[in-house]
Amino acid sequence: MKYIYEYLIAINILSFVLFFIDKRRAKKDKWRIKEFTLHLSSFLGGSAGSILAMILFHHKTKKTKFCIITALAAAFNIYIMYLFLK
Numbered sequence: 001m002k003y004i005y006e007y008l009i010a011i012n013i014l015s016f017v018l019f020f021i022d023k024r025r026a027k028k029d030k031w032r033i034k035e036f037t038l039h040l041s042s043f044l045g046g047s048a049g050s051i052l053a054m055i056l057f058h059h060k061t062k063k064t065k066f067c068i069i070t071a072l073a074a075a076f077n078i079y080i081m082y083l084f085l086k
Contacts, residue, residue, distance in 0.1 A: 004084065008045050015046025019053030019060075026059070035066065042073035045080075 018041055022033040038060075042050040050070055053059060060066045 011041065011044055011046040012049030015041040015049035016053045019050060019057060023053075023057040023059040035060075039066075039069055039073065042070055043076060045077055047074040047077045 015038075018033055018038055022038065025032050038050065047070065051074060054061055054067075054070065060070075
């Protein structure tokens with residue numbers, strides 16, 4: 001169980017950092033991180049980090065489809081945690 005918590009902390013930090021990097025690159029009109037990569041980090045357990053980064057950096061918040069997919073990732077993560085803690 002200890003490793004699950006360590007994994008979740010690491011994946012959420014990674015997801016947060018990916019959003020931060022993508023936002024900085026967007027401002028500088030440079031090469032961007034693919035949306036698939038951002039979504040993948042969310043579905044792999046980093047949805048809390050993704051949502052926090054979206055709010056703090058105002059990144060991808062106007063893209064309805066992106067927000068819906070991120071919300072689905074959060075719901076999926078909650079469901080998986082429910083199954084593990086059951």
